[in-house]
Amino acid sequence: MLTPERLVKLAYNYPQLHNTWYLVACACLTVINQPQEIPKIFHFALRQQLLEFSNDKGLLTDKFLLKLAQDSISSSDKFQDLASVGVGLPDILIPFTYYDKLPLKFKYAKTDDIHATQSVIAAKFREVILKSTALAGLPKAINALMILKSVTPTSIRPGTLPERKPIVHPGRLLSSYIVGEDAEGTKFESSSRSPQTSDTIDGPISVNSFDVKQLKEDLTRGSEFWNDIYTNKINTRIKRQMMNAYPDLWYHTYHHVYGPLLSFTDILSARETSMCVVSSLIPQDVNPQLKGHLKGAHNLGVTKEELTDLRSLVFDICDWSGNIHWKGGKDSVAKL
Numbered sequence: 001m002l003t004p005e006r007l008v009k010l011a012y013n014y015p016q017l018h019n020t021w022y023l024v025a026c027a028c029l030t031v032i033n034q035p036q037e038i039p040k041i042f043h044f045a046l047r048q049q050l051l052e053f054s055n056d057k058g059l060l061t062d063k064f065l066l067k068l069a070q071d072s073i074s075s076s077d078k079f080q081d082l083a084s085v086g087v088g089l090p091d092i093l094i095p096f097t098y099y100d101k102l103p104l105k106f107k108y109a110k111t112d113d114i115h116a117t118q119s120v121i122a123a124k125f126r127e128v129i130l131k132s133t134a135l136a137g138l139p140k141a142i143n144a145l146m147i148l149k150s151v152t153p154t155s156i157r158p159g160t161l162p163e164r165k166p167i168v169h170p171g172r173l174l175s176s177y178i179v180g181e182d183a184e185g186t187k188f189e190s191s192s193r194s195p196q197t198s199d200t201i202d203g204p205i206s207v208n209s210f211d212v213k214q215l216k217e218d219l220t221r222g223s224e225f226w227n228d229i230y231t232n233k234i235n236t237r238i239k240r241q242m243m244n245a246y247p248d249l250w251y252h253t254y255h256h257v258y259g260p261l262l263s264f265t266d267i268l269s270a271r272e273t274s275m276c277v278v279s280s281l282i283p284q285d286v287n288p289q290l291k292g293h294l295k296g297a298h299n300l301g302v303t304k305e306e307l308t309d310l311r312s313l314v315f316d317i318c319d320w321s322g323n324i325h326w327k328g329g330k331d332s333v334a335k336l
Contacts, residue, residue: 001320002040004069008060010041010316011048014309015055022121023272024310026128026144027279028317031136032324035144039076039151042125044069046092046118051104064101071095076151083150091153092118115155122156127163127267128276134257135280164264167215170203222259225270229296238292274300275310282314282333285326290334298336307336 002010010021017024022045029037047068059065079089093114094102108114125148133141149157197206227235242250262273274297281290297307311333318324326332 001034002037002073004066004073005060006316006320007040007044007069007072008062008065010313011044012055012059012065013057014313016303016306016309017313018053018055020272020275020306021313023124023128023268023276024279024313025317026125027132027276028283028314030129030132030140030144031280032283032318032321033140034321035140035147038125038129038144038148039080040073042122042148042151043076043079043092044072045121045125047072047094049117049121050094050107050114051102052107054104056103059103062103064098065103067098068094068102079151080147088154089152091115091155118153119156122152123158123163123267124272126158131262131268131273131276132280134261135277136284163267164260165211165214165217167211167218167260168202168205169209169211170200170205172209173197173204173206218259218263219255222254222257222263225263226254226258228270228300229274230292231299234292270300271297271302275302275306278307279310279314282311283318283324285333287332287334294334294336304336311335 010025012018014021022041025041026038029035029041075092082089091114094106108117126145129141129144129148132144197204229235230238239250242253262277263270265273268276274293277293278290278297281293294307298304315330
């Protein structure tokens with residue numbers, strides 16, 4: 001689906017998205033169930049972000065930039081083959097064969113700077129896909145994240161600990177210390193395992209396993225994020241509508257989607273998150289939700305120009321996919 005020409009177009013034809021085009025594209029590809037195309041976007045973004053940006057339309061036909069895009073397609077295929085046999089994956093760099101022939105200057109000279117930049121990009125890709133679980137479902141996100149891992153250089157793969165602070169710590173089972181005296185009057189302290197312990201897939205838990213402070217932080221942050229998106233009393237009106245439709249809908253949305261998932265902005269900013277939400281909604285023909293999130297993105301600082309470019313980029317990907325349709329056609333899709 002994604003040719004070198006199309007990759008270059010996505011990266012350079014939408015100047016308002018020069019730092020976010022790959023996030024928008026990743027969100028859209030996940031939602032329309034084309035995860036096999038994400039590695040091409042990922043490898044090209046890793047290389048493209050090492051270069052200074054330019055919106056010169058001549059770049060779309062520059063033969064060396066097109067070759068860079070072709071290299072990204074080839075390396076994404078090669079990495080999947082290497083990963084399948086357990087081989088460590090090298091860093092993504094720009095070949096010296098045409099290092100000085102590209103039409104753009106390089107941003108970084110130091111290896112550490114390149115590695116830091118690419119680590120951030122990889123983390124953002126993972127976060128876009130994870131957040132899509134609230135918008136397109138868990139199965140699509142699992143497939144996309146598994147494919148993404150298979151093409152991620154070993155040096156910038158995720159660690160073993162979650163980015164979000166957990167609210168449950170399996171194994172934290174001790175109850176309060178017990179202070180007493182023995183038969184001779186000597187005081188002692190001891191700890192005991194909580195009598196209300198249950199075994200889970202993550203390990204044993206009890207009431208002492210829960211981090212109430214972290215739960216409070218998550219719900220407070222989720223509430224603030226909701227109110228930032230839906231302002232001017234719309235926030236409470238939408239809450240009432242969801243409660244009336246099915247109370248569990250509201251509680252799931254607040255406690256499990258906005259609290260721990262969408263409002264977490266250590267990796268994707270609030271602006272980037274809102275742009276990915278809009279990118280995920282456009283292909284699904286869900287105008288009521290899209291209208292609210294277009295306004296929400298604007299409330300979070302996304303400009304009308306950015307949203308216009310975002311809309312066009314998503315339409316391009318949907319057209320190339322060939323199986324995305326809207327009941328009223330493209331003109332019926334909400335815009336700001």
